[in-house]
Amino acid sequence: MRRERREQLQTGLMLAPSLLLLGLFILLPLCVVFAYSFALRDPYGAVLPGFTFDNYKELVQGVYLRVLANSVSLAAWTTALCLLLGYPVAYFIAFKAGRAAPVLLLLLLIPFWVNFLIRISAWVVLLGRGGLINQGLVASGLIDEPIGMLGTVGATLVGMVYAFLPMAVFPIYAALTPIDRRLMEAGADLGAGPAETFARVTLPLSLPGVLAAALFVFVPSMGVFAIPVLLGGGKDIILGNLIVQLFLEFRNVPVGAAVSILLLGFSGLGILLYMRALRRVEAMK
Amino acid sequence: MTARAKAPGWFLRRVVHGAPGWITLLTYLFMLLPFAVLITFAFNAGKSTVVWTGFSFRWFEKVVSNGNILDAMQVSLIVAVASAAVSTAIGATAAVAITRRSFPGRDVLGAALAAPLVLPEIVLAVALLMFMSFAGMTLGYTTLIIGHVLVSIPFATLIVRAAASSLDPRLEDAAADLGANEWQTFTMVTLPQLIPAIFTAFILSATLSFDNLVMSTFTSGVGTTTLPLRIYSMLKLGITPEINALGALMVLANVTILLLVMGRYLPLMLKTNRR
Numbered sequence: 210m211r212r213e214r215r216e217q218l219q220t221g222l223m224l225a226p227s228l229l230l231l232g233l234f235i236l237l238p239l240c241v242v243f244a245y246s247f248a249l250r251d252p253y254g255a256v257l258p259g260f261t262f263d264n265y266k267e268l269v270q271g272v273y274l275r276v277l278a279n280s281v282s283l284a285a286w287t288t289a290l291c292l293l294l295g296y297p298v299a300y301f302i303a304f305k306a307g308r309a310a311p312v313l314l315l316l317l318l319i320p321f322w323v324n325f326l327i328r329i330s331a332w333v334v335l336l337g338r339g340g341l342i343n344q345g346l347v348a349s350g351l352i353d354e355p356i357g358m359l360g361t362v363g364a365t366l367v368g369m370v371y372a373f374l375p376m377a378v379f380p381i382y383a384a385l386t387p388i389d390r391r392l393m394e395a396g397a398d399l400g401a402g403p404a405e406t407f408a409r410v411t412l413p414l415s416l417p418g419v420l421a422a423a424l425f426v427f428v429p430s431m432g433v434f435a436i437p438v439l440l441g442g443g444k445d446i447i448l449g450n451l452i453v454q455l456f457l458e459f460r461n462v463p464v465g466a467a468v469s470i471l472l473l474g475f476s477g478l479g480i481l482l483y484m485r486a487l488r489r490v491e492a493m494k
Numbered sequence: 495m496t497a498r499a500k501a502p503g504w505f506l507r508r509v510v511h512g513a514p515g516w517i518t519l520l521t522y523l524f525m526l527l528p529f530a531v532l533i534t535f536a537f538n539a540g541k542s543t544v545v546w547t548g549f550s551f552r553w554f555e556k557v558v559s560n561g562n563i564l565d566a567m568q569v570s571l572i573v574a575v576a577s578a579a580v581s582t583a584i585g586a587t588a589a590v591a592i593t594r595r596s597f598p599g600r601d602v603l604g605a606a607l608a609a610p611l612v613l614p615e616i617v618l619a620v621a622l623l624m625f626m627s628f629a630g631m632t633l634g635y636t637t638l639i640i641g642h643v644l645v646s647i648p649f650a651t652l653i654v655r656a657a658a659s660s661l662d663p664r665l666e667d668a669a670a671d672l673g674a675n676e677w678q679t680f681t682m683v684t685l686p687q688l689i690p691a692i693f694t695a696f697i698l699s700a701t702l703s704f705d706n707l708v709m710s711t712f713t714s715g716v717g718t719t720t721l722p723l724r725i726y727s728m729l730k731l732g733i734t735p736e737i738n739a740l741g742a743l744m745v746l747a748n749v750t751i752l753l754l755v756m757g758r759y760l761p762l763m764l765k766t767n768r769r
Contacts, residue, residue, distance in 0.1 A: 227585075457711070
């Protein structure tokens with residue numbers, strides 16, 4: 210009996226730091242944001258006590274709606290491209306690379322040795338008017354004059370895919386490696402061509418990894434703010450930029466809080482969709 | 495079927511079969527080319543990051559004599575080591591409790607500790623900022639370290655959890671059979687087996703902290719500008735090879751740390767494996 214109590218006490222002590230951290234610095238602060246998103250404010254931006262839906266109503270105005278549309282479309286494009294590129298790469302590493310597989314995985318991590326902003330700066334240089342890509346295109350005769358690639362949505366997208374691609378490759382790779390090769394061989398033995406084996410055996414078995422990859426790319430890409438500024442010229446801003454501006458430049462805390470809650474809602478929706486899709490995939494097996 | 499009728503199908507199959515290889519090659523070019531260009535132009539003599547004018551170390555000299563960068567690097571190092579230590583300690587304790595003890599809400603806690611992975615970091619950062627100003631705390635080292643712990647805690651917990659759940663419980667039983675008390679079993683049997691994972695968790699947490707921009711944007715105060723924040727403000731003014739030189743120095747530092755760690759650590763890992 211005493212031993213049991215002591216064990217309970219020990220477990221409690223082991224859990225205390227993490228519970229404190231989660232409660233005090235995640236849960237409670239999120240509640241504060243939620244509360245502030247309904248607060249009133251005076252014309253100078255100071256927060257006043259009260260309750261209003263105005264901060265949310267402000268979000269459905271033209272400017273904010275455009276930011277929202279930008280964010281969703283940029284995140285969706287980033288996710289789609291990361292999956293389209295990441296799947297073949299993960300497939301190659303898992304099934305075809307053989308002994309080179311660990312090296313290829315490591316190579317994917319090497320860029321992380323340099324600060325992410327410095328790597329983005331390399332893209333700013335590469336995509337610039339005098340940059341290597343324009344030089345190459347002019348030299349090959351494809352274009353006559355350097356084209357302005359910086360400051361476009363395309364440039365932002367290049368930076369986004371560059372930043373998030375590893376996040377897509379790793380979960381897909383992790384889902385592909387444990388697939389029993391005998392299942393793939395069985396598909397071939399039963400007369401399925403490579404395409405049919407892929408579509409009916411490999412792809413369905415790796416879907417949980419694809420779903421995880423989509424979640425890991427989509428959620429953080431909505432909250433990014435440095436890439437659209439550095440590569441996109443700050444023209445097509447997204448929710449991340451909006452939050453930075455509202456909090457650090459305009460000091461408009463209530464509307465900033467409302468935007469944050471909206472972003473949180475989007476992530477929650479993403480997680481919900483992920484879990485539903487995952488259950489459906491598991492049920493298929 | 496004639497050979498000619500077969501040819502297009504054969505060709506298509508060949509292309510489809512080789513596609514993952516080609517896409518992989520191009521993707522690696524896409525990932526590594528900027529990296530190579532970046533390092534090369536760190537040694538450029540001229541002020542351009544595009545036109546090569548000769549070899550020089552002048553930009554490295556400029557970086558190591560730039561007080562702003564050195565100050566920021568010091569702040570980043572302090573925050574990285576402190577936040578990684580806190581994160582690893584809390585994460586490892588929770589991971590051991592989750593894998594070794596049964597208590598109500600175990601699965602919920604496991605999921606909650608992984609939650610910052612799928613919550614937008616910027617929202618966590620804003621929430622922390624608002625909470626801190628609500629609580630009347632000034633922004634500085636404390637707020638930065640707390641913020642960075644939130645960013646790295648999911649990774650620290652997951653790494654130690656994975657290691658703890660793959661331990662052989664029979665070793666602990668054997669220790670108990672041989673007369674070791676609970677504390678001895680933990681410090682002499684369980685903990686040594688977890689050291690590699692705890693170490694990995696620490697290194698990864700420190701790396702994440704050192705590279706962090708989003709959380710730092712909202713939680714750093716006057717005099718605690720971290721290196722990524724400094725780089726971001728430098729980049730907004732324009733790019734010189736000084737940035738490239740800083741990047742090259744980061745690669746050098748990482749390789750050195752990796753070699754040092756490997757040299758001291760690899761024999762230890764091999765030994766534990768053999769046992």
